[in-house]
Amino acid sequence: MPRRPISPQLLARQALALLIGYASARVALWLYLPLPWMLGPMFGCTVAALAGAPISGPNQLRMIVIPIIGVLLGSAITLPVLLSMPGWWPAFLVLAPFLLAALAGSYVVFRRLGGFDRSTAFFSAMPGGLNDAMLLGAAAGGDERRIALAHATRILVVVFLIPLFFSLVYGATGSAGGGNPARNVALSALSLSDWAILTAAAALGYWGGKKLDLPAYAVMGPMIVSGAAHVAGIVHVAPPTQLVNLAQLVIGVVIGCRFLGTTFREVSREMAVAGASAAVMIVIALAFAVPVAAIMQMPATQAFLAFSPGGLAEMSLLALSMGEDLAFVSVMHLTRIALVVAMARPIWRWVARRGEKDGA
Incomplete structure (x- = not known):
């Protein structure tokens, strides 16, 4: 069935959102904030959405630029990285217990503090998998709008607070340009063959990933x-920094626009509950990350990023901005998402059965 064309009115709202996002990014650059090309648009469009501005998230554009982040993450995977992965076993070993602890802690917040019903609280508390949480939660009788708002708030809070936490506790800052200066790649640094290979990796990876339901x-x-192309030595460069910044801009705008249709007065309490849930997840992530960092003899900041309950693209970009090991952080988050999606159904069935036994 052919897709309906986008109306001029919708295009105008998306263009305004992107304009607000770009202006917010410039302000964030001027203020030397970490990850300015994502945090600036995210904050600016969140404020605009809650204020009722006539904006709309460029979701179609997001699906076009998001593979750029995938290609960027793949560029960090080299043969030495592959050979070092068996040494990551301590982090992989505690990942499932961490997810269970984060889910349980967040669930208690939504149930006790927020007063959410059982299914809405459970799928709001999932530490990842926004789309899966919404679909599974709706099928289980949960409030889809509340679940979406909870996950949007989680990502907003985690992505906004963690750079501030790094700055205050560890004294770490991202570069003003939104990425590690050592990894900045100019447009002119890519040959025609580099452009062709990276473009093919984005297109084939997107198509194959969708077909395989990854x-x-x-x-x-x-x-x-x-990653396969870089390990094989077919290509040796990452996507240009300008394209990565564009992807960050679009991601930040889309996150901010998830609050459309609400006002701060209407959702302030639910956002506060979701923010408390995100804070609980961050504390639990820190509790797991510190011993893992000690065992693996890596910086605590790197382990903390690997366990932080943000989105895959967002947390990987934070790793890039903070100069941490991009391959380790991105692989950990890919594993996290896969585990969350795999664990959600059986754990929910157990929770639902317990609820029936308790007469809930």
């Missing part, structure tokens, strides 16, 4: 193809 397929598919 979790976060728009990122994971291009990452796998790009």
Whole structure:
């Protein structure tokens, strides 16, 4: 069935959102904020959405630029990285217990503090998998709008607070340009063959990931193809920094526009509950990350990013901005999303059965 063309009115609202996002990014650059090309648009469009501005998220554009992040993550996978992956076993070993702890802690917040019903609280508390949480939650009788708002708030809070946490606690800052200066890649640095290979990695990875129904397929598919190309030595460069910044801009705008149709007065309490849930997840992530960092003899900031409950693209971009090991952080988050999606159904069935026994 052919898609309906986008109306001029919708295009105008999306253009305004992108304009607000760009202006917010310039302000964030001027203020030397970490990850300015994503945090600036995210904050600016969140304020605009809650204020009732006539904007709309460029979701179609997001699906076009998000494979750029996958190709970027794949560029960090080299043969030495592959050979070092068996040494990551301590982090992989505690990932499932961390997810269970984060889910349980967040669930208690939504049930006790927020007063959410059982299914809405459970799928709002999932530490990842926004689309899957909405679909599974709606099928289980949960409030889809509340679930979406909870996950949008989680990502907003995690992505906004973690750079501030790094700055205050660890004294770490991202570059003003939104990425590690050592990894900045100019447009002129790519040859025609580089452009062709990276473009093919994005297109083939996106198509293959969707066909195989991979979790976060728009990122994971291009990452796998790009990683294979870089390990094989077919290509040696990452996507240009300008394109990465564009992808960050679009991602930030889309996150902010998820609050459309609401006002701060209407959702302030639910956002506060979701923010408390995100804070609980961050504390639990820190509790797991510190011993893992000690065992693996890596910086605590790197382990913390790997366990932080944000989105895959967002947390990987934070790793890039903070100069941490991009391959380790992105692989950990891919594994997290896959585990969350795989664990959600059986754990929910157990929770539902317990609820029936308790007469709930």
